[in-house]
Amino acid sequence: MSFLGFSQSGTLKGVILDDANNPIPNVNIKAQDKGTVTNENGFFILKIPADQEVTVVFSHLTFESITATFNLKNGEEYEFHPIMKESVEQISTVVISSKQRKEVEGIITLEPETVRLIPGANAGVENLLKTLPGVSSNNELSTQYSVRGGNYDENLVYVNGIEIYRPFLIRSGQQEGLSFVNTDLVQNVDFSAGGFQAKYGDKLASVLDITYRKPYAFGVSADLSLLGGSLAVDAISKDSKLSGIIGIRYRNNSLLVNAQETETNYDPTFADVQTQINYNFSHKFSLSFLGNASLNKYNYEPKTRQTNFGTLENPLALLVFYEGQEKDQYQTLFGAIKATYLLNDNVTLNLTTATYHTTEEEHFDILAQYRLGEVNTNIGDEDLGEVEYSEGIGGQLNHGRNDLDALITNIEHNGKYTMDDNDFEWSLKYTNEDIRDRLVEWEVIDSAGFSINPPNIDAFNDQPYTPYEGPLAAYQNVRAKNHTTIQRIQGYLQWSKRTSLGDNDVWFNAGVRAHNWTVSGDGIDKTSQIVFSPRAQFAIKPDWDKDMLFRIGGGIYYQPPFYRELRDYSGTVNPDVKAQKSFQVVVGNDYSFKMWNRPFKLTTEAYYKKLTDVNPYTLENVRIRYAATNNAKAYAYGLDLRLNGEFVPGTESWFSFGYLKTEENINDRGYIARPTDQRLKFAALFQDYVPSLPKMKMYLNLVYNTGLPGGSPSYADPYVYQNRLPDYKRADIGLQYVIVDLNETYNGWRKPFKYLSVGFEIFNIFNAQNSITNTWVRDVYSKRQYAIPNYLTPRVFNVRTTMKF
Structure with missing residues (x-):
């Protein structure tokens, strides 16, 4: 300065x-x-x-x-x-506004206040993303999401320009705890569902780009509910050189899990602390630190479960009695230092170094003894709903001792040079990933007292009719111990330009990424590979009476394998796995118009992806396991629509529709639906207030997704089993009364508050029975297997208060 x-x-x-x-x-x-x-x-x-x-x-x-x-x-x-x-003034023939610069890049910008207020079992940024077209999730307990046919590992997440990693061993949504993104600290939320620029990393699906705010005054905010709470503090020095923000969060999912069918002793502790500290040495040079410490403990002791299923004519029930417990722990530490130097008005230089360390434990021994039987349906009978006759009995013992320790460090230089209407951006980044992993899992199943052999061996156990004299084998058995190191060098160079074409405003972007990675480790032959990823975007705003913007983007996108993609179903690491490759093209249109004398915008995007060197995977709940081969090819295409605007004056709401078809061809056996082939999606985010009581506000979150392929036994051949899970239907509503408004001044007990609201939320207001997986139970007499759905959360009530000082 x-x-x-x-x-x-x-x-x-x-x-x-x-x-x-x-x-x-x-x-x-x-x-x-x-x-x-x-x-x-x-x-x-x-x-x-x-x-x-x-x-x-x-x-x-x-x-x-x-x-x-x-x-x-x-x-x-x-x-x-x-x-x-x-x-909204025209400068150099281009209309300049912060939102319009994002629109030409195909980026959706979400308001931070909307992110913080919208109700959901896992409220936050990811909860809001699930209302956008092309973004799908069938599990309200999870913050993970799939985009346009990609899986959970194909999404990039940045906070302040620093890539964020997720835990590795998570297999169930209720184990996740907290998302990395702390919504109390958020200033900007940008999201791209495909066709993004070269400056973003090497993933196949999407980019979520988060910016945390920098304080300009002292402030305190808090949010409390039956699911936990959060506290955020902003501070700044008198000379404004030093500023910082710290956020503390605690979450307890007992309210949601205890409402499920399985009776449990459930003791979760999900907590984290995040901070961002900034120091301006001068108007040219500044340092910032982003840190996070997270501890997630998941203790789970199931007792009993009863699930009713079947038909009205033949109602059935599964009764399960449990012994044992599961104890998981996910601890992560993250720190990043970023130096920014403004060389002059046209050149900005950054240097960032970051370290991510995660230690994860997943230990369980759970014995499940089950009865499968017919249900009493006599109205008025005191035993109505009870199991009267058992068609099958059996047991299942699951054992696991999985431990993972990952240390990821990187250093990156990036910069930007502006000349006239041209922007040049570049980056060079080095990453070292050191991963130590022990995987021990086995499962034993018996039916009517006789052990069941795994389906992949020829010795079929035909007890009790024929004595079985062969050796007993675990139904599933995975044992592996790996120490793997991956070193990466990656970089990009891109150019952007604003100009005019006749009376039309146009924008160009072109760039290329390069990524080299080397895999080594204990018992692993060292391998090295490199890929190049050219990408481009073009947008035009015609000089029409109607406010239209057209854009097209795409290129070659690669996803070099991370550790999980190198590990096959048996736990063995294959260092020769190639990067999955995708040719993508996205064509979009934004139409801004007035309706009811209020602003609205209709966004339409059509996309096509052709994928080669595909690494097939299975999806169970939120756990992904790869084949660690490149023996498949795939495609995805679809159409996304989003209408947003002031349906109610002074509030923003939107309605989304998405159509998707994605299929894969494994070993040239023909095309079948991929695990993320979710054909139709409808969603709505609606905000309203009571006209006679404007401080009473309502938030409604609606999601409908057609069923995913899945729910099959883990050993099933996907070419034989292509059934789908039931459609996912969910509605969450929140009512909030604002006691202290930011724009008003108060006296008395309300004077210390800048903002204060109280309200309640209803999750799954229609009590829809959604399922994410199936439990497979065998009837020894009929030799049939029954798929018993594992239902997600029913209707749940929550109370919430938000305040700022």
Whole structure:
């Protein structure tokens, strides 16, 4: 920041905000022939001549200029905090606004306040993403999601430009605990469902780009509910050089899990601490630190379960009595330091180093003894709903001792150079992944007291009719111990340009990524591979009466294998696995219009993906296991629609529709549906308030997805078993009464609060029975196997309060 000196002067200082009360960096401030700019916190300080009227102009490309006149006395300090409105003026034939720059890139921007308020069993950024077209999830207990036919491992997540990793061993949504993204700290949420630029990493599906806010004043916020709570504190030094924010979260899923059919002793502890600290050495050089410490403990002791299924004519029930327990622990530590240097007005240089360490334990011994029988359906009978006659009995013993220790470190340089209407961006990044893994799992099944052999051996156990004299074998048995190291060097170079074509505004982007990785480890032959990924985007805004924007993007996308993709079903690491390759093209249109004299926008995108060197996988709940081969090819295509706008004045709502078809061909056996082939998706996010009581607000979250292929036994051949799970239907609603509003001043007991609200939420208001997997039970007499659905959460009530100081 530059400072102006005069022999007789006064000091003008303050913080410049936008309409959403977010600080605006890089605002140009001019007084006569001198000037300064705001720092990253929107703060400025400027000395102006004393005892005379001085006109000061505040200007920014994205916002409307502000002009103000001051007459300060010698030595006087005056605080001025203007609010700048978003500009819609045409500059150099291109309409400049922050949202429009994202639109031409095919990026959806979500409001942080909406992210924080919308109800959901796992409220937050991912909860809101599931209402967007092309984004699917059939498990409200999980923060994981699939995008346009990709799986959970194909999504990039960035916080402040730093790539974020998820735990490896998670197999069930209720084990996940907390998402990395702390919504209390969020300032910007950008999301791309495909066709993204070269500056984003090497994944096949999507990009979620999160920016945490930088404080400009002291503040405290808290959120409390029956599912846990969070606390966030903002602070800044008097000279605005040092600022920081810290967030603490605690979550307990007992409210949700105890509402399920399985009676359990359930003792979860999900907690984390995140902080971002910024220090500005000058207006040119700054440092920032992003840190996270997370501890997730999952203790699970099932007791009994009864699941009713079948038909009205032949109702059946599964009764299970459990012994044993499961104890899991996922502990992660993450730290990143980022240095930013503004070489001049046109060049920005960054250097980032980050370390991610996770230690994960998954230990369980659970014995399940079951009865499969007919249900009493006599109305008025005191035993109504009880199992009267058992068709099959049996037992199942599951054992696991899985441990994983992963240390991932990286260092990256990236920069940006702006010249006229051209932007050049580049990066070079080195990553080292050191992973130690022990996998021990086995399962024993018996029916009517006789052990069942695994389905992959020829010795079929025909007891009790024929004595079996062969050796007993576990139904499933996986044992492996791996120490694997992966070293990566990757980089990109891209160019963007805004210009005009006749009377039309156009935007170009072209770039290429390169990625080299080397796999080594104990008992592993060292291998090295490299791929190049060219990508491009083009957008045009025709000079029409109707506000239309057309864009097309795509290129060659690779996904070099991470450790989990190198490990096959038996736990063996295959270092020769290639990067999965995808040719993608996305064509989109944005149509902005007025309806009911309020703004609306219809976004339409059609996409096509051709995938080669595909690494097939199985999906059970949220656990993915790969074949660790490249013996398949696949495709995906679809259409996404989203209509958003002010259906209710002053609020933003949207309705989404998506159609998807994705199939794969494994070993040239023909095309079958992929595990993420979710054909139709409808979703809505609706916000409203009571007209006679505007402080009473309502939030409605609706999702409908057609069923996924799945629920098959783990050993099943997908070409033989192509059934689908039932459709996923869910509606969550929240009612909130605002006691203290940000825009009003109060006295009495409400004076300390800047904001205060209380309300309640109803999850799954229609009590839909959604299932994510099946439990397979064998009837020894009929030799039939029954698929008993594992239902997700029923209707649950929650109470919530939010406050800011």
